Amino acid sequence: MDSLIVGSFTRSNPHNFPAALHIPSLRNSIQGSRCKEWSPLEGICSVKYQRYLVEGHTVTDQKKSILCPTNCRKRLVVACGGQPLESEPNVYDSKNLWNSVTSFLDAFYRFSRPHTVIGTTLSIVSVSLLAVQKLSDLSPVFFTGMLEAIIAALFMNIYIVGLNQISDIEIDKVNKPYLPLASGEYSTATGIFIVTSFAILSFWLWSVVGSWPLFWALSVSFVLGTAYSINLPMLRWKRSAVVAAMCILVVRAIIVQIAFFLHMQTHVFGRPAAFSRPVIFATAFMSFFSVVIALFKDIPDMEGDRIFGIRSFTVRLGQKRVFWICIALLQMAYAVAIIVGASSSFFWSKLITVVGHGILATMLWRNAKSTDLSSKVEITSFYMFIWKLFYAEYLLIPLVR
Incomplete structure (x- = not known):
C-alpha cells in the first residue's frame, strides 16, 4: 500500500x-x-x-x-x-527546467512592454509600405530591408522601456507592481545587463546594415529615451510634462515616419529622398496621436507620480480634464483624416479611409462615454484601447493615396 x-x-x-x-x-x-x-x-x-x-x-x-x-x-x-x-529524478529536472524557462519568458514579456513592441513593429511595416511605388517593389530586398529596420528598432525599444523601468522601480511599485523589477523577479543588475545588451545589439545591427537613416533613427531614439528616464543632473525629462510629451512626439511621430521611410526609400530602393502625400499625412496624424499617448499614459499613474514628485499634466489638471482633452485631440485628428481621405483622387482610397476613420472615431466616442474615470482598472483598459486605435491607424495609413 x-x-x-x-x-x-x-x-x-x-x-x-x-x-x-x-x-x-x-x-x-x-x-x-x-x-x-x-x-x-x-x-x-x-x-x-x-x-x-x-x-x-x-x-x-x-x-x-x-x-x-x-x-x-x-x-x-x-x-x-x-x-x-x-x-525518477529526470522527470523533476525536466519539469523544473521548463518552469524556469516559462517564468523567464513571462517576465521578459512584461519587461519588454509588449504594447510598445507591437506598435513599433506595425509602424515600421506601415511606413515601409509607403515607399512601395509598384508591385515589383515587394521583393526579397524590400522584406530584408524592412526586417533589418524592425529588429534594430525593437532592440532599441527594449532598451528604452527597460531603462525607464530601472529608473522608476519605486514608482512602479505603486503604479505597476506587476513589472519584473518592481515585483523583484529581476534584480537591478539583471535589468541593467538586459538594457545594455539590447542597446549594443541595436547599434551593432546598424553597423552591419550601414543605413544612415536607420542610424539617425536609433541614435535620436537612444538619446531621447535616455534623457527621458535616467536620473542625472539636467536629465530625467519625464519630470516636465511638456518636455516628456515632446520626447514621445519626436520618436513616435517624426523619427518613425521620416527616418524609417528614408531607410526604405534611399537605402533599400536607392531612390532620392522625396516625401509623398501619405508620408506627410502619417507624420501629422501621428503627431496628434503621440501627444495623446504622452498625456494619457500618466492618467492611470497619477497616484505614484504625485507621491514621487512627477508633475505630469494629470497631476496638475486632474484625471477627468486630461482624459477629455485626449478624446478631443483624437477626434480632431480623425476629422482631419476623413477630410484628407475624401480629397483623394482614388475612389478605393477615398472609401476606405473615410469609412475606416469614421468607424474608429465612433468607437472612440462610445468607449470614452462608458469609461468609469473613478476606476483605475477601467482607465488602464481604455489606455490599452488607445493603443489598439494606434495599431488600427497604421493599417489605414498605407491606403492613404
Whole structure:
C-alpha cells in the first residue's frame, strides 16, 4: 500500500507529497529513518499551495530550503515499502527546467512592454509600405530591408522601456507592481545587463546594415529615451510634462515616419529622398496621436507620480480634464483624416479611409462615454484601447493615396 503511494507521488502526481506525509503510518516511517535536522519538514508540509521538489535529500519550496547534513546524505526511503522518493529524478529536472524557462519568458514579456513592441513593429511595416511605388517593389530586398529596420528598432525599444523601468522601480511599485523589477523577479543588475545588451545589439545591427537613416533613427531614439528616464543632473525629462510629451512626439511621430521611410526609400530602393502625400499625412496624424499617448499614459499613474514628485499634466489638471482633452485631440485628428481621405483622387482610397476613420472615431466616442474615470482598472483598459486605435491607424495609413 505505502509503496503504491510513493509510486503515485513519483510518477503521476508529485504534488501529492504533502498529503502523503499526513498519513500517520507513512509519516512515522519517514520520521524513523530521517536525521534529527529533518524535523522542519512537517512545518513545510502543512502549508497549502506550495511546490515541492524532492531531489534525494532536499525538499524546497518557494521560500524555504531544508538540506539534510553531510553524514545523512541518503535518499528518503519509506521503511515499509522500500521505495526511494527520487525514483525518477529526470522527470523533476525536466519539469523544473521548463518552469524556469516559462517564468523567464513571462517576465521578459512584461519587461519588454509588449504594447510598445507591437506598435513599433506595425509602424515600421506601415511606413515601409509607403515607399512601395509598384508591385515589383515587394521583393526579397524590400522584406530584408524592412526586417533589418524592425529588429534594430525593437532592440532599441527594449532598451528604452527597460531603462525607464530601472529608473522608476519605486514608482512602479505603486503604479505597476506587476513589472519584473518592481515585483523583484529581476534584480537591478539583471535589468541593467538586459538594457545594455539590447542597446549594443541595436547599434551593432546598424553597423552591419550601414543605413544612415536607420542610424539617425536609433541614435535620436537612444538619446531621447535616455534623457527621458535616467536620473542625472539636467536629465530625467519625464519630470516636465511638456518636455516628456515632446520626447514621445519626436520618436513616435517624426523619427518613425521620416527616418524609417528614408531607410526604405534611399537605402533599400536607392531612390532620392522625396516625401509623398501619405508620408506627410502619417507624420501629422501621428503627431496628434503621440501627444495623446504622452498625456494619457500618466492618467492611470497619477497616484505614484504625485507621491514621487512627477508633475505630469494629470497631476496638475486632474484625471477627468486630461482624459477629455485626449478624446478631443483624437477626434480632431480623425476629422482631419476623413477630410484628407475624401480629397483623394482614388475612389478605393477615398472609401476606405473615410469609412475606416469614421468607424474608429465612433468607437472612440462610445468607449470614452462608458469609461468609469473613478476606476483605475477601467482607465488602464481604455489606455490599452488607445493603443489598439494606434495599431488600427497604421493599417489605414498605407491606403492613404
